[in-house]
Amino acid sequence: MRHFLRLSILLIGLFSGSSSFAADTLPPVNTADDLGPQVDQPIEFPHNRHAKDMGINCMYCHTYARRAPVAGIPPLQKCMGCHNGIESVKDKPRIKELFKHWDEKKPIAWKKVHDLPDYVRFNHERHVKRFIVQQDKPVQEVCGYCHGDVKEGTVARRQKPLSMGWCVSCHEKAHPTDKTAQATAQGPNDCWQCHK
Amino acid sequence: MIENEFNRRDFLKVLGWGGAAVAVSGCGFTSVQDGVENVVSYVEANEYMIPGIGVYFNSTCAQCDAACGITGKVREGRVLKLEGNAASSINRGRLCGLGQAGVQAHYNPDRVTEPRTGKGEKLDWEKALGQVKEKLTGVSGDEIAFLTGNLSGHLKVLLGNYMDALGSKNHFVYDAVAPAVMRASNKKAYGNEMPALRLDKAKVIVSFGADFLGSWVSPVNFSQQYAQFRKGVNNGGRGVLVQIEPKMTLTGANADRWIPANPGTEGVLALGLINALGAAGVSIPSDIAASVSAYGVERVSKDTGVSAEQIQKLAAVLKERSPSLVIAGGGAEGYAHGSQNAAAVALLNQVLGNVGKTVEAPSVVPFPQLAPTAGGTAGLKAFNDGLAAGKFKVVFTLGANPVYSAPAFMKLADNLKKAAFKVALADAIDETAAQADLVLPLDSAMESWGTVVAEYQAGDAHIGIQQPLMERLYDNTRSAGDILLSLVKQQKADDYKAFEDYYAYLRGAVVQAKGSLGGAGMDDDEFWSTVLSSGMVKTGNASSSLRTSASAVTLPAAAVADAAFPLRLLPYVQPSMRDGRHANLPWLQESPDPLTTIVWDSWVEMHPKTAAKLGIVEGDIVEVTSKSGSIKAQAYIFPGIHPDAVSVPFGNGHTELGRYAKGVGANVFQMLDPVFDQETGELAINETHVKVSKTGKRVIVVKEEGAAGGSQAGKKIAGRLASNNVDLSKEV
Numbered sequence: 001m002r003h004f005l006r007l008s009i010l011l012i013g014l015f016s017g018s019s020s021f022a023a024d025t026l027p028p029v030n031t032a033d034d035l036g037p038q039v040d041q042p043i044e045f046p047h048n049r050h051a052k053d054m055g056i057n058c059m060y061c062h063t064y065a066r067r068a069p070v071a072g073i074p075p076l077q078k079c080m081g082c083h084n085g086i087e088s089v090k091d092k093p094r095i096k097e098l099f100k101h102w103d104e105k106k107p108i109a110w111k112k113v114h115d116l117p118d119y120v121r122f123n124h125e126r127h128v129k130r131f132i133v134q135q136d137k138p139v140q141e142v143c144g145y146c147h148g149d150v151k152e153g154t155v156a157r158r159q160k161p162l163s164m165g166w167c168v169s170c171h172e173k174a175h176p177t178d179k180t181a182q183a184t185a186q187g188p189n190d191c192w193q194c195h196k
Numbered sequence: 197m198i199e200n201e202f203n204r205r206d207f208l209k210v211l212g213w214g215g216a217a218v219a220v221s222g223c224g225f226t227s228v229q230d231g232v233e234n235v236v237s238y239v240e241a242n243e244y245m246i247p248g249i250g251v252y253f254n255s256t257c258a259q260c261d262a263a264c265g266i267t268g269k270v271r272e273g274r275v276l277k278l279e280g281n282a283a284s285s286i287n288r289g290r291l292c293g294l295g296q297a298g299v300q301a302h303y304n305p306d307r308v309t310e311p312r313t314g315k316g317e318k319l320d321w322e323k324a325l326g327q328v329k330e331k332l333t334g335v336s337g338d339e340i341a342f343l344t345g346n347l348s349g350h351l352k353v354l355l356g357n358y359m360d361a362l363g364s365k366n367h368f369v370y371d372a373v374a375p376a377v378m379r380a381s382n383k384k385a386y387g388n389e390m391p392a393l394r395l396d397k398a399k400v401i402v403s404f405g406a407d408f409l410g411s412w413v414s415p416v417n418f419s420q421q422y423a424q425f426r427k428g429v430n431n432g433g434r435g436v437l438v439q440i441e442p443k444m445t446l447t448g449a450n451a452d453r454w455i456p457a458n459p460g461t462e463g464v465l466a467l468g469l470i471n472a473l474g475a476a477g478v479s480i481p482s483d484i485a486a487s488v489s490a491y492g493v494e495r496v497s498k499d500t501g502v503s504a505e506q507i508q509k510l511a512a513v514l515k516e517r518s519p520s521l522v523i524a525g526g527g528a529e530g531y532a533h534g535s536q537n538a539a540a541v542a543l544l545n546q547v548l549g550n551v552g553k554t555v556e557a558p559s560v561v562p563f564p565q566l567a568p569t570a571g572g573t574a575g576l577k578a579f580n581d582g583l584a585a586g587k588f589k590v591v592f593t594l595g596a597n598p599v600y601s602a603p604a605f606m607k608l609a610d611n612l613k614k615a616a617f618k619v620a621l622a623d624a625i626d627e628t629a630a631q632a633d634l635v636l637p638l639d640s641a642m643e644s645w646g647t648v649v650a651e652y653q654a655g656d657a658h659i660g661i662q663q664p665l666m667e668r669l670y671d672n673t674r675s676a677g678d679i680l681l682s683l684v685k686q687q688k689a690d691d692y693k694a695f696e697d698y699y700a701y702l703r704g705a706v707v708q709a710k711g712s713l714g715g716a717g718m719d720d721d722e723f724w725s726t727v728l729s730s731g732m733v734k735t736g737n738a739s740s741s742l743r744t745s746a747s748a749v750t751l752p753a754a755a756v757a758d759a760a761f762p763l764r765l766l767p768y769v770q771p772s773m774r775d776g777r778h779a780n781l782p783w784l785q786e787s788p789d790p791l792t793t794i795v796w797d798s799w800v801e802m803h804p805k806t807a808a809k810l811g812i813v814e815g816d817i818v819e820v821t822s823k824s825g826s827i828k829a830q831a832y833i834f835p836g837i838h839p840d841a842v843s844v845p846f847g848n849g850h851t852e853l854g855r856y857a858k859g860v861g862a863n864v865f866q867m868l869d870p871v872f873d874q875e876t877g878e879l880a881i882n883e884t885h886v887k888v889s890k891t892g893k894r895v896i897v898v899k900e901e902g903a904a905g906g907s908q909a910g911k912k913i914a915g916r917l918a919s920n921n922v923d924l925s926k927e928v
């Protein structure tokens with residue numbers, strides 16, 4: 001039953017795209033089993049250490065998010081920028097692994113955990129501008145709309161369905177156009193915005 | 197309500213998607229992948245490299261000899277898309293479809309990736325080059341031959357040096373569909389092989405079979421000039437285009453008048469026009485006037501099949517709209533008297549006073565050593581004659597596929613066997629590489645360094661720079677420059693020891709001449725990076741001039757037709773297939789021919805009347821037979837062709853060249869008759885006579901043209917184009 005309902009919501013999203021169907025009240029489709037599988041990474045990267053304990057801005061490392069369609073995985077150089085100077089953890093296995101890659105100038109082959117199909121063009125820059133720049137919302141909250149509460153986890157894991165119906169559920173909501181304005185606007189619902 | 201068990205799978209079944217678990221995965225929940233693909237971050241990122249954002253590099257298109265400038269979009273280290281380089285005076289930011297497909301040549305899955313022997317054993321480079329050296333030992337220079345396509349720039353210099361080092365004079369340059377006859381006749385008429393044509397300045401253009409919008413010489417440049425010509429930018433109003441050709445090309449389809457003169461009578465028509473112009477009061481030198489006096493309107497009309505009225509109108513248009521421009525292209529040249537046809541057209545230009553106005557002295561790169569060596573089929577014939585006589589022991593090929601494109605009467609494939617050691621420098625296993633004893637795999641044009649000088653220079657003379665747009669896809673391919681440098685090092689190690697690779701050689705050469713290349717006062721690195729970022733070096737023009745004095749042209753009497761082969765074969769140089777070297781690029785196979793809209797195949801184009809006489813309908817598989825060979829292909833009925841001719845495009849019918857080319861269509865090269873232009877020795881590609889018969893099979897022609905269009909015949913579309921009854925002079 002649950003499965004079927006989910007699909008039917010998707011189909012409604014597909015076939016009655018711009019109808020007024022309870023858009024504003026519908027919560028984004030997000031149930032527990034939308035959590036993606038645990039994916040083994042070459043280095044078990046602790047997001048909680050960086051984002052929560054250290055309070056580092058997401059975009060300090062994922063710096064491309066505000067400039068490009070993809071957020072990007074930080075270059076090793078970036079990791080080294082800090083870790084070169086952090087003596088306390090230098091002998092930890094994960095950091096040793098990091099230094100090994102750096103010394104060998106060997107890039108790390110991470111596994112993608114948010115791999116959309118090729119016909120979907122998600123654009124980080126647009127979303128960062130809309131919510132962080134225009135609405136002045138906290139970075140972690142905004143990233144969390146799609147990536148969940150990253151600061152509570154270690155290795156990144158998909159938290160949301162990232163399906164079309166799910167995207168549309170948010171695009172159909174009325175979002176304030178900036179942090180003070182009363183005016184609201186919905187996300188685009190033209191096919192070509194995402195499917196080019 | 198729906199029961200609990202009615203889960204997604206059942207739901208799919210209801211909708212007809214059952215059984216195929218992934219069939220609708222694109223709709224949502226299963227399409228996001230977790231942990232399947234890798235994302236590899238940079239170790240150290242360049243400032244300008246942002247994932248997801250393109251970086252652009254300039255280079256030079258290597259898909260044909262026009263050498264347009266390209267700008268490649270590179271993202272995450274991979275080249276994705278090519279555009280024209282706006283700074284190039286040849287293509288000014290535009291690119292043709294063939295050029296676009298350059299990326300597909302690069303990513304082609306059928307590229308050769310390792311040096312290999314004729315038996316297909318893989319070798320490393322040291323062994324491969326060692327084999328060449330070994331096979332050359334004890335072989336005299338006369339016994340070595342190198343067949344290439346058109347070459348220019350430093351590659352040409354290196355090859356020249358290599359041949360010198362070997363003591364060989366046997367460098368043959370071969371281009372199967374070259375304007376070689378025109379070069380020779382231009383040289384004679386104007387004192388220059390490739391004058392600059394100013395289509396934009398002409399008030400009327402009469403083109404004798406030059407498909408300058410499709411495949412002729414420098415189509416992207418001409419297309420832009422043509423747009424200006426039509427808009428009246430430099431010629432004071434919309435220009436009139438008249439295309440005289442028995443097989444309609446893209447240019448013919450764009451013309452105001454398409455006139456299918458009898459094949460081979462272009463020269464007669466040109467002389468007839470001179471005569472008519474004289475009669476209309478245009479001043480013509482007396483010796484010329486005397487030489488064309490036999491070409492009265494009646495006779496010309498009879499020979500050419502063009503009505504007397506239309507000849508008069510054409511003369512009137514030419515007289516009143518000055519400056520004009522007349523051009524002779526492949527359609528007029530491919531005859532035993534092709535040189536005379538081209539000369540007659542050049543004479544018409546001279547009589548009309550176009551030389552110096554619409555036919556200009558070209559820009560010339562002032563480094564003759566880098567100038568292109570442009571060949572034709574005469575180079576192939578000489579190469580083949582040498583092979584047939586058993587003169588060559590070691591044979592190299594680069595940028596040429598003679599086993600595919602040599603006519604069968606040459607027996608080139610057999611003759612090639614007489615050479616003991618054949619080395620093919622190739623990016624894919626084509627018909628020639630398949631016969632080689634050693635295949636040296638080439639980098640793609642997106643991976644190579646090079647300098648290119650276009651034969652047709654428009655605007656400022658420049659050298660095009662070819663630079664890699666990305667890293668090699670395969671570790672064991674090498675650029676032609678690197679291979680030649682290694683080979684020449686085998687012979688003259690000392691002279692070249694300063695150059696570790698072709699890049700070093702090229703950079704050294706360009707930087708050394710920076711003083712005369714606009715880089716005086718810059719340091720080497722600065723100059724070199726300017727060169728790379730612009731993708732070209734402007735060289736300044738060497739002076740050139742054109743002769744304006746005209747001399748008379750005599751045409752031979754028309755040959756008598758052979759009743760056994762009543763139709764003339766007019767092979768078609770298709771804009772994207774050209775001589776067939778790119779038949780392995782699916783984009784080109786998939787892009788419809790501009791006239792017939794046919795994809796992925798060859799066809800036999802014939803006039804509705806001819807088809808009706810033979811009882812042929814569209815899709816009939818017909819056999820076209822000449823004295824020298826035959827092919828089978830689907831018939832396409834089209835009013836844009838002379839009723840006494842049939843046309844088959846070049847380019848398909850490969851027996852090698854990978855999965856996309858092999859077995860597609862028919863190879864019309866191999867059935868050409870052994871007739872040559874009498875002055876230049878070029879193969880006369882329009883001199884093959886054929887008969888057409890039905891095989892009894894019929895197919896559905898795969899084409900873009902809608903079913904309702906079916907054929908344009910009877911729809912009063914093309915019929916109007918061919919009409920002789922339109923009053924052209926009213927347009928003046």
Ligand code: SF4
Nearest residue numbers: 257260263264292295
């Ligand atoms: S005309 Fe030739 S050089 Fe120019 S873009 Fe087309 S294929 Fe490339």
